[in-house]
Amino acid sequence: MRSKGSNLFKYITLLIITSLMIGPLLWMISTSLKEPAKTFTQFLPNPLRWANYAEVLGNSTFLKQYWNSIYISILVTLLVLLFSSMAGYAFARIKFMGRNVIFLLLLSVLMIPAEVTIIPLFLFMRELGFINTHLPLILLPTFGASGAFGVFLMRQFFIMIPKELEEAAIMDGCSKFKIYWRIMLPLSVPALSTLTIFTFLANWDEFLYPLIFINSRELMTLPIGLSLFTDETGTAWHHLMSATTLATIPLLIIFFFAQKKFIEGMTAGSIK
Amino acid sequence: MLRHFTKGKKLSSKWSDNIAGWLFVSPMLIGFSIFMFGPLLYAFFISLNDWPLLGEETFIGMKNYESLANDPTFIKSLINTLLFSLGLVPFNIILAMFLASLLKNKFWGIGLFRTAIFVPVVTSLIVWSIVWKYLLASELGFINQMLALIGIEGPSWLLSVSTALPVVIFVSVLKNVGLNMILFLTAMQQVPVELYEASELDGASNFRKFRSVTLPLITPTVFLTMIITTIGAMKVFGQIYVMTRGGPVDSTKVLVYYIWETAFKHFDMGYASALAFVLFFILLAFTILSWIVRKRWVFYEE
Numbered sequence: 298m299r300s301k302g303s304n305l306f307k308y309i310t311l312l313i314i315t316s317l318m319i320g321p322l323l324w325m326i327s328t329s330l331k332e333p334a335k336t337f338t339q340f341l342p343n344p345l346r347w348a349n350y351a352e353v354l355g356n357s358t359f360l361k362q363y364w365n366s367i368y369i370s371i372l373v374t375l376l377v378l379l380f381s382s383m384a385g386y387a388f389a390r391i392k393f394m395g396r397n398v399i400f401l402l403l404l405s406v407l408m409i410p411a412e413v414t415i416i417p418l419f420l421f422m423r424e425l426g427f428i429n430t431h432l433p434l435i436l437l438p439t440f441g442a443s444g445a446f447g448v449f450l451m452r453q454f455f456i457m458i459p460k461e462l463e464e465a466a467i468m469d470g471c472s473k474f475k476i477y478w479r480i481m482l483p484l485s486v487p488a489l490s491t492l493t494i495f496t497f498l499a500n501w502d503e504f505l506y507p508l509i510f511i512n513s514r515e516l517m518t519l520p521i522g523l524s525l526f527t528d529e530t531g532t533a534w535h536h537l538m539s540a541t542t543l544a545t546i547p548l549l550i551i552f553f554f555a556q557k558k559f560i561e562g563m564t565a566g567s568i569k
Numbered sequence: 570m571l572r573h574f575t576k577g578k579k580l581s582s583k584w585s586d587n588i589a590g591w592l593f594v595s596p597m598l599i600g601f602s603i604f605m606f607g608p609l610l611y612a613f614f615i616s617l618n619d620w621p622l623l624g625e626e627t628f629i630g631m632k633n634y635e636s637l638a639n640d641p642t643f644i645k646s647l648i649n650t651l652l653f654s655l656g657l658v659p660f661n662i663i664l665a666m667f668l669a670s671l672l673k674n675k676f677w678g679i680g681l682f683r684t685a686i687f688v689p690v691v692t693s694l695i696v697w698s699i700v701w702k703y704l705l706a707s708e709l710g711f712i713n714q715m716l717a718l719i720g721i722e723g724p725s726w727l728l729s730v731s732t733a734l735p736v737v738i739f740v741s742v743l744k745n746v747g748l749n750m751i752l753f754l755t756a757m758q759q760v761p762v763e764l765y766e767a768s769e770l771d772g773a774s775n776f777r778k779f780r781s782v783t784l785p786l787i788t789p790t791v792f793l794t795m796i797i798t799t800i801g802a803m804k805v806f807g808q809i810y811v812m813t814r815g816g817p818v819d820s821t822k823v824l825v826y827y828i829w830e831t832a833f834k835h836f837d838m839g840y841a842s843a844l845a846f847v848l849f850f851i852l853l854a855f856t857i858l859s860w861i862v863r864k865r866w867v868f869y870e871e
Contacts, residue, residue: 303775307671308678314668315685317743321700322692324711328703337709384597393590403597406605408856410804412825413845414608416832417615421608440600448597473589502693504807509833520695524811534703541696552691560687560751 322545329538336534349539359540361515362522367547369434369518370500376439377447377496378489385451386477390463400452406445411437411505419509433510434518438503443496454488455481491558494551501548519544616843622836633843643844645819646827649734653823654802656738661798662791664742665749670779672750673757687747694744698811701740702727730820733813737821741808745801749794756790757783789862796859800852824848 329349330342353359387393388400422433438444458481466476482489507518514522523544526537616633620626637643672683689697704711705726713723726736764782773781784791806825809815815822815830822830828848832841 304676307676311668311671311682314664315682318689318747319685321697321704322688324704325696325700337706337714380596380600384594387590387593391586391590391593393587396590399594399598402606403594403601406601408853409605409609410849410852412804412806412828413612413849414605416838416842416845417608417611418604419832420615420838421611436600437604440597440604444597444600473585473593477593498691502695504695504810505829508810508829520693520807523699524695526699537699538703541699545692545696548691548693549688552688556684 325538325545326542328534329542331535333533333535336538346535349535350543353536353539353543358514359522362517362519363543365431365516366501366519366544369431370497372435373438373443373500374493374496376435377443378492380439381444381447381492382451382482382485382489383477384448385453386455386481388448388452389455390476390481391473403445403448407442407449411441415505415509422510428510429512429516430510431516434503434506437506438496438500443499447492447496450492451485451488454485458484490555494555494558497551498548612842612845615838616840616846618839620837620839620842622838626839629839633840634846636840637843637847642819642822642827646822646824647847649820649822650803650805650824652734653738653805654799656735657741657802658795658798660738661742661746661749662795665746665794666753666791668746668750669753669757670783673754686750689744690747692744694807695811697744698740698808702812705736727813728817730817733817733821737808737812740812741802741805744808745798749798752790752794753787756787760786792862793859796855796862800855800859803848803851803855 327340327342328336330345330347331339331349332342332344332346335342384403388396418433418437419428422428427433462484463476463480466480471479502520503518504520504524507521511517511521514525517525523537523541526532526540615626617628617630618626619629619632668686672679672686705713707713707725707728710723710726712726716723724732726732760783764786765778768778768782804825805823806829809821809823809826810829813821815826824844825848828841828844831837831844
């Protein structure tokens with residue numbers, strides 16, 4: 298029913314818009330393989346200079362920052378998975394005193410912007426001697442928006458699991474912890490994987506906390522390290538673009554392997 | 570005897586439920602109390618003080634809040650934040666809705682387009698900003714070289730007062746429009762097909778179908794998305810830090826940037842906390858607004 302003209306219009310419009318989305322990333326990859334003097338003058342790299350990557354990977358500061366980003370994101374994700382599934386299970390399944398009040402309290406964390414609590418947290422961490430350590434970068438997201446969102450997501454999921462599944466265990470006199478660990482947790486793998494992707498991505502991109510709590514380059518995470526990536530001669534774009542390409546790879550790998558989960562997590566995340 | 574036994578068992582199981590419940594929520598509850606609720610209250614206390622990072626703090630009551638009115642940089646940063654949001658939100662929502670309606674029905678290559686538009690959402694914001702800063706470089710940047718090919722001399726996008734903020738808005742929209750597009754697509758797919766069939770029988774054009782069928786039914790999602798996007802826009806920081814550092818001449822200095830600068834470059838913790846509370850109340854207003862909209866949404870569907 299649709300005319301050929303409107304189809305053509307649709308394709309052209311979409312091509313223009315998607316080129317604005319993908320173009321910059323292709324340009325990034327292209328530049329990452331150019332020779333230093335040609336970063337602004339070539340469209341496509343010729344010859345391909347793979348040495349850019351070798352040089353960036355040979356830079357021990359960059360490698361340390363890469364490792365910091367990976368291990369902090371993984372650690373935060375694991376802590377969020379554990380603590381928020383525990384809390385989510387209790388809110389969904391155990392009738393305890395003050396349950397509704399505490400749940401509302403935990404949800405209200407989602408309304409407290411990190412930008413507002415950052416100053417007292419800085420003073421607090423300085424008092425404890427945690428400045429220029431990774432502890433704030435691990436603790437604050439776990440017990441912040443990521444954790445609160447996790448509690449909310451896990452509770453919603455546990456509520457939907459039919460009660461019959463745990464009744465047998467209750468009859469056998471299993472403890473609440475055993476029910477959580479042996480029955481509920483294995484059942485919640487779909488929700489846990491959505492939460493994993495969401496938390497990992499949010500922490501990989503975390504900017505404000507590392508900017509404020511970390512001073513030395515070796516302890517920085519990638520977003521801060523990349524934002525300071527200049528040397529005496531100015532910005533070495535061929536190196537910077539290799540570095541940003543390397544920083545983007547883990548995200549794209551996760552995205553392409555778990556696209557559906559990814560989108561579920563993102564949409565759930567913004568409808569919180 | 571038996572009755573006693575069951576009663577006793579019930580009581581003890583109630584207590585064991587209480588203990589188990591509290592134990593399960595305690596890690597999160599303790600963590601949130603130490604790292605969120607405590608600091609929020611303490612931030613308000615700090616805002617009532619003259620509080621240099623090094624040196625003695627003195628209680629000055631509401632003086633920090635009073636100085637806000639006479640601080641041209643604060644006014645400027647507030648205006649910039651509003652301009653950023655007023656530019657970003659409508660642009661983002663309209664583009665997302667346009668893309669969602671283009672990508673609603675299956676056609677050849679649809680998966681590729683959907684994925685492509687979503688890719689910036691999963692890219693790091695800092696990487697996205699760095700790459701665009703490079704593309705927008707004054708003389709030799711890719712964008713200006715392309716413009717030169719068709720005889721246009723492009724401006725120094727990020728270095729001139731008139732273009733810096735619009736450019737940052739544009740780059741931010743491209744980064745996140747895919748997320749709103751997915752939200753709209755999800756909403757549009759829930760519109761009953763019969764409504765479209767009925768309007769087709771009436772001979773409605775595509776635009777007419779969108780205006781009279783799709784739009785009214787997805788309005789709740791649109792409202793909610795607008796509020797979430799606005800809240801995000803009011804907190805903008807990373808892309809400003811990377812692309813312009815608040816410049817040129819404060820033309821992109823937004824509220825969070827000013828808070829960061831006041832606290833961690835000028836070390837004026839008291840005043841920075843007062844600034845942070847202004848942001849907090851603005852965001853709180855939007856959050857409450859989103860609750861009201863959500864309530865109406867539920868009502869609407871019933």
